[in-house]
Amino acid sequence: MKPANTKEDVVPKVSNSSTLEEVEEEQLYAGPLKIEQLLAKGFVKRDLELLKEGGLQTVECVAYAPMRTLCAIKGISEQKAEKLKKACKELCNSGFCNAIDYHDARQNLIKFTTGSKQLDSLLKGGIETGGITELFGEFRTGKSQLCHTLAITCQLPIEQSGGEGKCLWIDTEGTFRPERIVAIAKRYGLHPTDCLNNIAYAKAYNCDHQTELLIDASAMMADARFALLIV
Structure with missing residues (x-):
């Protein structure tokens, strides 16, 4: 996956002699x-x-x-x-690290908003990148609606409590509705077409197909900046 997981990852460090073209050639975020x-x-x-x-x-x-x-x-x-x-x-560098370094990295993790201040508070800032967040509950309790909202908020800039990345959605239950994406994008003042273009969607028809899609997803996330994967 290639979302930037820390706030420091998305801040370009540019010397006075650096040009915009040189900066663009380098990756400005870690992944x-x-x-x-x-x-x-x-x-x-x-x-x-x-x-x-x-x-x-x-x-x-x-x-x-x-x-x-x-x-x-x-x-x-x-x-x-x-x-x-x-x-x-x-x-x-997959070996041991100093706990203080790990603590500092945790402090700089990017979290993007759920669209609800109360839920963000419960999650201590929002959805954490680089981890797994599971939603569970009874039928028609808002799980799909929250996923649609996250598909938009993950695209928001970091300074607006977003993830500044794309969304990849593997639909296992047939609940994805692009009309909701359009409505939520308008709520946040974003262009619906741009938001839809930033969401890669696929429907999984069985477990084997889902595994194949995840392999395809790994290739996509290695080549572009994705902030969220919804399954």
């Missing part, structure tokens, strides 16, 4: 490391293609994947899998 970085570690494009075919789109995905998952990819030997994991762990 998953693209798997292409493995090329600098001695791996070839074919290795990257095999990993992507296996649903592993980022350095982190490879670093945290079980060995059996890597070895199950056709064309990846056990020896190659070990080298891949070692290289990826070096790139993403």
Whole structure:
């Protein structure tokens, strides 16, 4: 996934001599490391293609994947899998860190509003990026409505308590309604067409199809800034 998870991630650090073009060429926010970085570690494009075919789109995905998952990819030997994991762990620094550093990172996590001040207060600021938030309740208690609202608020700028990213929606119950998106976008003074364009939608017809969609989603989130995934 490629949403910026901390407030510091979205603040460009530009020297006086930097041009706008130079800044745009660099990533102004932190996110998953693209798997292409493995090329600098001695791996070839074919290795990257095999990993992507296996649903592993980022350095982190490879670093945290079980060995059996890597070895199950056709064309990846056990020896190659070990080298891949070692290289990826070096790139993403997946070892221990000081608790104070982790505390500082937690303090800078981006949270975007639910659209309700009372609910934001209960959640201590809103929906937290980089984590899982589960909504559950009886039929017709507002779960789908809240998801539609979040699909808009995640697009708002950081300074407006937004996530400043796109939304990816995998519909398992057929509850997505673009008309609601249009209405909520107008409520926040946003252009409905732009908001709809920033939502990637797919309907999952069964568990296997949902798994396939999640693999496709990982590729999309590795290439663009998404702040929210709704399933």
